[in-house]
Amino acid sequence: MIEGRANRLGNIATYLVAIPIAGFFLVPIVWLVSLAIRTPQEIFFGASRFIPENPTLANFWQVLTGSGFLTYLGNGLKLSVLGAFGALIVAAPAAYAFSRFSFRGRGAAMMGILAVQMVSGLVILIPLYRYMAWLGLLETHLGVTAIYIAIGIPLTVWLVKNAFDAVPIVLDEAAAIDGYNRFETFWRVTLPLAAPGLASAFILNVIFNWSQFLVPFIMLTDDDQWPISVAIYNYAGSTTATTTHLLAAACLIAVVPAILAFMLLQRLIVSALTAGAVKG
């Protein structure tokens, strides 16, 4: 009885908090949808005509077929995926060492990595730019990818370490007795069992990279190389209210891949949780 009431109160409290948060994020998106399906004339009604009288998908079509949009999407995808992949490859050995070896300063090193994560990209932007210039990596996807990798490493190390931690050490021991060396054990036992965790880390990196703006904005000036985020910004700056509907459609299209990735991620996390451990 009492427990039931406490439960209900808990639910109400949860909704009281969750609904404003959801609203906060949903309102701009709904507004974006409203703008994206309007004809140019209806744009001028602003918020007074929220649901347009003549809704149209033509804006999306125009954006997708228009000037270089697919190139921007492709650039964004390429940079995001390469950056995520690179971060995973660089982070995995570190994560494995943190998970499986005990060495002096392990805890401090883990915290140190986390501390790096907390440094804002803005703070290091100018030195980073000069450094990249010195390396000759300005105006290249390689440079952007390298920065994405560097930014992604701290979180990835933590996530992948957790994924390795979840694989019981007794399986390493069983494999050692079965005659496998450490690398073979890693390759045939630890890695496959940690795969859902690694995939989650990968997707999370893709999402973060996809939403990166500052790094590609300062690194790339040639519009052939822009990812979608930078392209939209420049598009918005160079146009007038007469193209607001197109801008809205472009924004929506740019958001869709991130949402799809998030849904995939959620699936993965659920399947990782239900995959079943050693005992059970």
Next chain:
Amino acid sequence: MAPVSLRGLGKSYDGQEAVRGIDLEIAEHEFVVLVGPSGCGKSTTLRMIAGLETISSGELRIGDRVVNALPPGERDVAMVFQNYALYPHMTVGQNIAFGLRRRNLSRQQVREAVADAARLLEIEPLLKRRPGALSGGQRQRVAMGRAIVRRPKVFLFDEPLSNLDARLRTQMRTEIKRLHQEVPTTTIYVTHDQVEAMTMADRVVVMKDGAIEQVGPPLEVYRNPRTRFVAEFIGSPAMNFFDGRLVAEGDGLAFRMDAGPALTIPPERRAAYGPIVGEKLTLGLRPEALAIVPRGETPHLAATTRLVEPLGVETLVYFDAPGASGCARLSPDRAPRAGEPIALGLDPAMMHLIRPDTGAVVPWN
């Protein structure tokens, strides 16, 4: 199959000795059980033999090779873990075959070996399944299949049955013994359960605080424990203890309990016990050394029945006596009811005398 020899084996963690001075010669084909309470160093010892723990001191031989520095895979041992440690992403068949892949066998040979092991353990229908879809008992069998298929020199078991329910545990116990008879591989088996140790072992090794307390065949250890610890740990219900003093009585000896009767020492023990006359000692008597006697007859221990446990073939009677409480193993038709006063006769032929300070049993034979 090979003998295993432990000479002065020890293990320290950060200066803390977890295991020390283990001397043990295990013969080819022998089934040895390490038994002792939790934390006494059984697993550590076993893991040193497996190569999963480095050896801090001493020498370990498998066959005629010193293997101290060899990695686990080169020691040719197989291990069954408490929680089975099956690879969850492989089928049962792949789990069993995994250890064979290292051995330059043809596919055909691997398949045959896996099939043989599966037949021996009666898990053929499970070969295509994943460990997640198996019951505890089935996982246990698969874990054993994985060990057996490699035909190793030594089998190592670390509490393999402790995750099973009581019925399955008894069943697997006989199963493991049967397997050992069919494939008589040198086996080192760790358990905290003295019944498992007694029923399975050719020789039991009782451990305490990181050292060996006593080694011997189960019945030998049961009948002639060398310390109070072994006397108490081996055998269920545990041995009863009564404090008292050894005294001269006529031209013989007697043990006079502090609160209870005096027990005449059998003549064949007089010589051995002679030097300790007058000392304070503890008398140890197993539950089967106690029997109900008619009141007024011979010296007896007056006690009150606290709890009666009929087990069918025998009845356990837990009693309270002045200064001590204990348990007697009685025939069902002689058993009293709870709360009833009883007179217990004590069989001096089954007595053990223990020095209270060292815990050593005074030897007499």
